[in-house]
Amino acid sequence: MVSMSKIATGNGHGENSPYFDGWKAYETNPFHPIDRPDGVIQMGLAENQLCFKFIKKWLMEHPEASLCTAEGVNRFKETALFQDYHGMPEFRQAVAKFMGKVRGDRVKFDPDRIVMSGGATGAHEMVAFCLADPGEALLVPTPYYPGFDRDLRWRTGVELVPVICESSHNFQITRTAMEAAYEKAQEANLKVKGLLITNPSNPLGTIMDRETLKSIVKFINEKNIHLIGDEIYAATVFKDPEFVSISEVIQEVECNHDLIHIVYSLSKDMGFPGFRVGIVYSYNDAVVNCARKMSSYGLVSSQTQHLIATMLNDDDFVHNFIMESKEQLFKRHKYFTWSLSQVGIGSLKSNGGLFIWMDLRKLLKEKTFDAEMDLWRVIINEVKLNVSPGSSFHCHEPGWFRVCFANMEDNTMEVALSRIRSFILKNNESIVPRKLCRRSSLKLSLPRSLSRRMDDFMSPAGIMSPHSPLPQSPLVRART
Amino acid sequence: MVAMSKIATGNGHGENSPYFDGWKAYETNPFHPTERPEGVIQMGLAENQLCFNLIKNWLIKHPEASLCTPQGVDKFKETALFQDYHGMPEFRQAVAKFMGKVRGDRVKFDPDRIVMSGGATGAHEMVAFCLADPGEAFLVPTPYYPGFDRDLKWRTGVELVPVDCESCNNFKITRNALEAAYVKAQEANLRVKGLLITNPSNPLGTILDRDTLKSMVRFINDKNIHLIGDEIYAATVFMEPEFVSISEIIEEEDVECNRDLIHIVYSLSKDMGFPGFRVGIVYSYNDSVVSCARKMSSFGLVSSQTQHLIASMLSDDEFVDNFITESKELLFKRHKYFTWSLSQVGIGCLKGNSGLFIWMDLRKLLKEKTFAAEMELWRVIINEVKLNVSPGSSFHCEEPGWFRVCFANMDDHTMKVALLRIRTFVLKNNEAMVPLKLCRPSSLKISLSRSLSRRMDDFMSPGIMSPHSPLPQSPLVRART
Numbered sequence: 001m002v003s004m005s006k007i008a009t010g011n012g013h014g015e016n017s018p019y020f021d022g023w024k025a026y027e028t029n030p031f032h033p034i035d036r037p038d039g040v041i042q043m044g045l046a047e048n049q050l051c052f053k054f055i056k057k058w059l060m061e062h063p064e065a066s067l068c069t070a071e072g073v074n075r076f077k078e079t080a081l082f083q084d085y086h087g088m089p090e091f092r093q094a095v096a097k098f099m100g101k102v103r104g105d106r107v108k109f110d111p112d113r114i115v116m117s118g119g120a121t122g123a124h125e126m127v128a129f130c131l132a133d134p135g136e137a138l139l140v141p142t143p144y145y146p147g148f149d150r151d152l153r154w155r156t157g158v159e160l161v162p163v164i165c166e167s168s169h170n171f172q173i174t175r176t177a178m179e180a181a182y183e184k185a186q187e188a189n190l191k192v193k194g195l196l197i198t199n200p201s202n203p204l205g206t207i208m209d210r211e212t213l214k215s216i217v218k219f220i221n222e223k224n225i226h227l228i229g230d231e232i233y234a235a236t237v238f239k240d241p242e243f244v245s246i247s248e249v250i251q252e253v254e255c256n257h258d259l260i261h262i263v264y265s266l267s268k269d270m271g272f273p274g275f276r277v278g279i280v281y282s283y284n285d286a287v288v289n290c291a292r293k294m295s296s297y298g299l300v301s302s303q304t305q306h307l308i309a310t311m312l313n314d315d316d317f318v319h320n321f322i323m324e325s326k327e328q329l330f331k332r333h334k335y336f337t338w339s340l341s342q343v344g345i346g347s348l349k350s351n352g353g354l355f356i357w358m359d360l361r362k363l364l365k366e367k368t369f370d371a372e373m374d375l376w377r378v379i380i381n382e383v384k385l386n387v388s389p390g391s392s393f394h395c396h397e398p399g400w401f402r403v404c405f406a407n408m409e410d411n412t413m414e415v416a417l418s419r420i421r422s423f424i425l426k427n428n429e430s431i432v433p434r435k436l437c438r439r440s441s442l443k444l445s446l447p448r449s450l451s452r453r454m455d456d457f458m459s460p461a462g463i464m465s466p467h468s469p470l471p472q473s474p475l476v477r478a479r480t
Numbered sequence: 481m482v483a484m485s486k487i488a489t490g491n492g493h494g495e496n497s498p499y500f501d502g503w504k505a506y507e508t509n510p511f512h513p514t515e516r517p518e519g520v521i522q523m524g525l526a527e528n529q530l531c532f533n534l535i536k537n538w539l540i541k542h543p544e545a546s547l548c549t550p551q552g553v554d555k556f557k558e559t560a561l562f563q564d565y566h567g568m569p570e571f572r573q574a575v576a577k578f579m580g581k582v583r584g585d586r587v588k589f590d591p592d593r594i595v596m597s598g599g600a601t602g603a604h605e606m607v608a609f610c611l612a613d614p615g616e617a618f619l620v621p622t623p624y625y626p627g628f629d630r631d632l633k634w635r636t637g638v639e640l641v642p643v644d645c646e647s648c649n650n651f652k653i654t655r656n657a658l659e660a661a662y663v664k665a666q667e668a669n670l671r672v673k674g675l676l677i678t679n680p681s682n683p684l685g686t687i688l689d690r691d692t693l694k695s696m697v698r699f700i701n702d703k704n705i706h707l708i709g710d711e712i713y714a715a716t717v718f719m720e721p722e723f724v725s726i727s728e729i730i731e732e733e734d735v736e737c738n739r740d741l742i743h744i745v746y747s748l749s750k751d752m753g754f755p756g757f758r759v760g761i762v763y764s765y766n767d768s769v770v771s772c773a774r775k776m777s778s779f780g781l782v783s784s785q786t787q788h789l790i791a792s793m794l795s796d797d798e799f800v801d802n803f804i805t806e807s808k809e810l811l812f813k814r815h816k817y818f819t820w821s822l823s824q825v826g827i828g829c830l831k832g833n834s835g836l837f838i839w840m841d842l843r844k845l846l847k848e849k850t851f852a853a854e855m856e857l858w859r860v861i862i863n864e865v866k867l868n869v870s871p872g873s874s875f876h877c878e879e880p881g882w883f884r885v886c887f888a889n890m891d892d893h894t895m896k897v898a899l900l901r902i903r904t905f906v907l908k909n910n911e912a913m914v915p916l917k918l919c920r921p922s923s924l925k926i927s928l929s930r931s932l933s934r935r936m937d938d939f940m941s942p943g944i945m946s947p948h949s950p951l952p953q954s955p956l957v958r959a960r961t
Contacts, residue, residue, distance in 0.1 A: 002704070002740040003673070008610045008772040015775065052557040059548045059556065066548035068539045068789065076539060077532040083599075083755040118598050118780040119563075125779055129635050130488045134614075155609050155635075155776070193483065224482070258482040273563040274784030290488040293495065294635070297605055298598040301783035302756030307548070 012154035017146060022376070022386040031384070033411055041416045044386040046202065046354045047407035048236065048271040050328035051321060055271075058317050065310035067303055075306065082302040085295050087116050091305040094312035095279060099264060101318055102235040107247040109281065115291040116305075117278035118298025120232050120265035124151040124196075126298070127261060127280055130290050131226050132158045137190040138228070139163050139181045141173045143393035143400070145202045152196070161185045161192070164396050170348065171204055171357075173197070173212055178219050194226030194259075195219070200233040200243065203393050203402035204357045205350030207237055213249045221255055228261045235269035235322055237352040238330040250283070257283035266308065268354060269325070275304045329354070329406060332413070336405045339417045343424040347403075354406040358387070361399030363427070372398040383423045385416055492634035497626060502858070502868040511866070513893055521898045524868040526682065526836045527889035528716065528753040530810040531803060535753075538799050545792035547785055555788065562784040565777050567596050571787040574794035575761060579746065581800055582715040587727040589763065595773040596787075597760035598780025600712050600747035604631040604676075606780070607743060607762055610772050611706050612638045617670040618708070619643050619661045621653045623875035623882070625682045632676070641665045641672070644878050650830065651684055653677070653692055658699050674706030674741075675699070680713040680723065683875050683884035684839045685832030687717060693729045697737050706741045715751035715804055717834040718812040730765070739765035748790065750836060751807075757786045811836070811888060814895070818887045821899045825906040829885075836888040840869070843881030845909070854880040865905045867898055 022044050031039035063069040067076040082088065092111035099109045117123035124147075132138065134157025140148060141163040152158055163181040165171040178195070185192045197216065200207045208216075220227040229246040237243040250260055262281040267273035277300050280291045300308075312318055337347055337356060348357040364371040369391045376389040379401075390400035405413065502524050511519035543549035547556040562568060572591035579589045597603035604627075612618065614637025620628060621643040632638055643661040645651040658675070665672045677696065679688045688696075700707040709726040717723040726744060730737045744763040749755035759782050762773045782790075794800055819829055819838060830839040846853040851873045858871040861883075872882035887895065 002706075002738065002766065004611055004768060004772070005609060005613050005616075005673075007613075008768070013772070013775040047561060049557070049561065052560075056553055056556055059553055060550065063548065066546045068543065068546035069549055070540065073536055073539055076536055077529070080532075080535075080754045080756050081527060081529065083749075083758075118602070119778070122598070122779045129485060131484055133485050133487075136485075150778075155779075193485075226482075256482065267563075272560045274560050276563075276781050276783050284482065286484060286488070290484070290493070293493040296599070296630075297602045297635075298780040299758050301758050301786040303789065304783040304785050307785065 007155055012150065014146065014150040014154070017149075017392060022380050022388065025380045026386045029384075031412065031415070033415075037415075038384065040380065040384045040386050041412060041419075042386050042407065043404045043416060044388045044402075045407050046268065046404050047273065048268055048325070048329075048354050049407050049409075050332065051271060051325050054321060054324050055311075058311065058314070062310060062314070065307050067306060072306075079302045079306050082305075083299065085116070085292055085299060087114065087295075087300070088302065088305045088309060090309040090313065091300070094309045095264075095277075097315075098312045098318055099234075099281070101322060102269065103243065103245050103248065107245065107251070109247070113281050113283070113288050115280040115282070115288060116295045116298070116300045117280055117291075119273070119276045119278040120230070120263055120267060121147065121151050121278065122276075122298035123263045123265065123278040123280045124148065124230070125154075125156060126291055126294050127228055127263060127287075128152045128156045128158045129294060130287050131228075131261075132156070132193040134158065135190070136193045137161050137185050139178065139185070139192060139195045139225075141165050141177070141197060143171070143203055143390060143395035145198060146392050146394075148196070158193075159190055161188075161190060162394055163195075167348075167397050167400070171201075171206070173208070173216065175215050175219060178216070182223065192223070192225055194228055196228045196230065198230040198232070199246070200231075200237055200352035202233065202353060203355060203388070203390075204348055205353035205355055206348065206357075207241065207243050207352050209241070210244050210249065213244055213246065214253050217246070217249055217253050217255050220259055224256075224259070226259050226261060228263060230263045232263065232265050232268050233353050234264070235325060236329055236354060238326040238333060239351045241351065243352065258286075259284070261287060270321075275308070276300060277304065277308060332405050336413065336417070340420065343421050345420070345424065348400075355402050355404040358401045358403050359399065360401055361397075364399050367398060369398045375399075376401070379423075383419050385419060487635055492630065494626065494630040494634070497629075497874055502862050502870065505862045506868040509866075511894065511897070513897075517897075518866065520862065520866045520868050521894060521901075522868050522889065523886045523898060524870045524884075525889050526750065526886050527755065528750055528807070528811075528836050529889050529891075530814065531753060531807050534803060534806050535793075538793065538796070542792060542796070545789050547788060552788075559784045559788050562787075563781070565596070565774055565781060567594065567777075567782070568784065568787045568791060570791040570795065571782070574791045575746075575759075577797075578794045578800060579714075579763070581804060582751065583723065583725050583728065587725065587731065589727070593763050593765070593770050595762040595764070595770060596777045596780070596782045597762055597773075599755070599758045599760040600710070600745055600749060601627065601631050601760065602758075602780035603745045603747065603760040603762045604628065604708075604710070605634075605636060606773055606776050607708055607745060607769075608632045608636045608638045609776060610769050611708075611743075612636070612673040614638065615670070616673045617641050617665050619658065619665070619672060619675045621645050621657070621677060623651070623683055623872060623877035625678060626874050626876075628676070638673075639670055641668075641670060642876055643675075647830075647879050647882070650686070651681075653688070653696065655695050655699060658696070662703065672703070672705055674708055676708045676710065678710040678712070679726070680711075680717055680834035682713065682835060683837060683870070683872075684830055685835035685837055686830065686839075687721065687723050687834055689721070690724050690729070693724060693726065694732070694735055697726070697729055697735055700741055701737055704738075704741070706743060708743050708745060710745045712745065712747050712750050713835050714746070715807060716811055716836060718808040718815060719833045721833065723834070740768075741766070743769060752803075757790070758782060759786065759790060814887055818895065818899070822902065825903050827902070827906065830882075837884050837886040840883045840885050841881065842883055843879075846881050849880055851880045857881075858883070861905075865901050867901060 026040045026042050029039045031041040063071040066072045067079055092114040095114055096109035096111040117126050137159040140160050142165055161181050163177050165173055182192055260283040264279040266277040282288045346359045363375055372389055372391055379385055379387055388402040506520045506522050509519045511521040543551040546552045547559055572594040575594055576589035576591040597606050617639040620640050622645055641661050643657050645653055662672055711725055729735055730742055742765040746761040748759040764770050828841045845857055854871055854873055861867055861869055870884040
């Protein structure tokens with residue numbers, strides 16, 4: 001019998017959770033518009049696929065961004081040899097600039113505080129290694145990204161203690177909830193080292209308002225614990241209210257900056273998860289120093305640093321990209337949520353992220369997580385959509401599902417919506433059409449054809465800004 | 481007071497070791513042929529800079545290897561989105577094929593056992609996390625790469641127990657030494673989980689012979705502990721004897737081995753000269769380890785942009801064959817010239833046939849046989865001779881007086897300057913030196929040339945020297961005795 005480590009033989013990798021079952025269903029029968037039109041549509045993967053044409057165009061105009069073109073090859077050698085864990089200065093400058101622009105240039109980021117990591121996955125683990133010992137704990141508001149269970153805990157031995165957020169408050173993080181979680185940790189003899197928030201939120205798609213952020217900053221200062229802000233979805237805020245970053249709030253309130261750290265990545269905002277561009281930005285010099293040494297375990301490929309540096313140093317491109325991305329997300333989100341509302345499916349009102357937090361509580365046989373799992377299996381096996389059940393995000397209340405909308409083409413989205421529509425209409429006695437989404441005050445009508453409504457959204461003339469009103473439909477009025 | 485973790489506030493990162501002082505000297509005053517001709521020459525960095533022309537030529541002929549050319553851009557989106565921790569199939573196939581070719585196609589590697597990591601640095605940490613609990617230990621033969629102290633121990637809590645190797649038998653790893661280390665670990669209440677070997681060796685530049693390898697495999701099987709073979713320098717073996725990999729040993733009939741104990745760490749940083757690309761590989765014969773490592777690889781996947789480039793490059797059989805041959809030749813030439821030049825001023829080194837460095841013997845220059853004297857000599861070399869070389873103590877060498885000197889990370893001109901500085905320094909101190917012939921690259925008589933550059937031309941003649949052709953005779957003055 002050959003022995004491995006406890007870490008290796010345990011379940012800390014988290015892959016035995018039901019979250020991954022939907023993946024398996026998808027992998028055995030993935031949707032393809034021609035080859036497998038009855039396959040499972042992937043709506044469980046928070047990817048941003050909406051801006052690639054834009055990026056491709058830039059690439060064609062900038063051969064120097066590559067090390068393999070005639071224009072770039074003279075930098076191949078020095079780049080291939082560059083393994084300094086400080087990272088390329090131009091890379092750090094470009095990322096710092098990008099982060100600033102994403103926040104409307106309301107704050108400036110210091111390139112010397114930018115530390116690389118193996119994606120946000122590596123960044124989270126690295127921060128946990130820097131801040132907490134095995135057996136110590138971080139507080140995390142629910143619902144939260146399932147990957148945190150692995151990233152923050154698996155090899156570090158750190159514990160996570162949930163801060164319970166309720167649908168009755170729209171899942172907002174309250175002081176009371178934070179205090180309750182802190183106390184619970186103490187009762188379990190867990191020393192709390194920090195609070196990890198994700199803003200914009202995954203899975204909610206919402207952003208935190210200024211008051212909540214200030215309240216959080218006050219809380220962590222009083223307890224003298226760290227605040228880790230995962231702002232990986234910062235550029236996906238596609239409509240008002242505007243995103244407020246921790247980096248802004250700490251300029252407004254009394255705060256020990258040594259407690260403040262931001263985790264970032266280009267995986268969501270730019271759609272580059274494959275490039276593994278993870279970033280740790282800390283206001284604490286000792287943490288920057290330590291993280292930088294640890295970054296050796298997951299540096300960004302210098303080839304990729306070079307590409308990103310070139311791309312993000314192009315101010316015009318960045319400016320246009322951010323705008324284009326918001327517009328595409330806004331349109332997609334609007335169409336998607338509107339179509340769902342037409343068959344009485346609501347979702348949490350949101351303005352960021354690559355997904356919606358869909359409310360299917362009314363479809364549960366009973367208010368239990370078992371019933372949620374039952375419903376989920378129906379959605380996977382009969383409706384053939386891989387969506388993510390709220391329980392996998394540690395949601396306190398059953399019936400919520402995260403549904404990604406930015407990782408597919410328009411046709412695929414229509415197929416998905418069509419399937420949802422058919423499913424609901426089949427089960428229509430359990431549905432009372434609700435208007436949980438209140439995006440505009442215009443009356444919405446049920447169209448005869450989804451594709452026509454789609455064209456209204458996608459009309460080339462006059463790109464819809466996030467503020468222009470929803471065009472009125474000349475078609476049949478909604479059922480009551 | 482803001483609390484961080486013990487890992488963060490301790491010294492486990494290893495950067496307070498003297499090994500890094502030389503780096504600081506270099507960084508404040510780095511050599512440049514025109515701008516800083518008196519600067520410190522970097523000879524402490526094991527980089528392979530010799531083959532970039534070949535690579536550049538290939539790149540220009542293969543625009544499809546890039547995602548940013550018209551020929552490659554249609555793959556940009558799918559690649560940018562590809563984050564599957566299994567890695568791209570074509571990447572794994574290309575790396576498996578390359579690993580096989582580097583071993584003369586004497587073994588085949590299974591692409592499904594290839595797991596990615598954040599460079600070899602990430603690979604070693606990952607293997608430690610898979611195989612050992614905090615407080616458990618690996619045996620590591622000395623002298624060894626200083627980075628292991630950080631990579632294997634820092635965040636994992638695993639301990640390292642040295643297996644002492646002595647210069648009197650050319651630092652061979654003996655069964656006795658292995659057993660002694662094992663016993664020592666037990667006495668310290670450390671449970672030994674594995675043995676980590678680096679073959680070809682850093683810092684020695686030697687390879688392990690078949691018998692030693694078999695002896696090791698027997699040892700780990702007897703003890704039922706893992707064997708981790710770091711073969712990161714596999715393609716840098718530039719002259720006979722031929723490299724023998726663990727992967728070959730375990731196939732031999734007279735070797736009984738539980739394959740679940742066998743793991744290889746690899747990377748493209750040394751063999752190809754791509755340390756910046758962070759292409760680390762863990763190859764395990766143990767299915768559970770592959771499975772676990774693959775999940776852990778999420779913390780340090782290879783950028784898909786880089787996977788795509790490497791897949792294209794290493795799938796080109798002709799390029800790979802030419803590269804391996806060319807690299808060996810350039811390393812052979814560089815090594816030969818360097819060691820010969822040193823021997824001309826009586827400096828010997830361990831007879832080596834691989835790696836990107838030599839293990840230089842300066843025991844005769846020590847005031848006394850102590851590590852303090854070694855450090856003193858080292859500071860002289862850095863501050864007066866202005867070369868950043870690495871003292872043996874930083875590699876946990878048991879005996880003072882040895883230094884690792886890298887020779888493949890500079891151009892010819894810089895190497896000549898370095899050699900000239902060494903020559904000047906030695907001649908200044910020549911009463912301390914008895915010319916030694918510890919290196920025997922050939923049986924031909926070698927003469928002290930009037931001009932180092934002329935000898936260089938003899939080596940660099942367009943008729944490419946194979947590793948087997950004889951050293952050209954010098955018409956110049958004979959060596960001092």
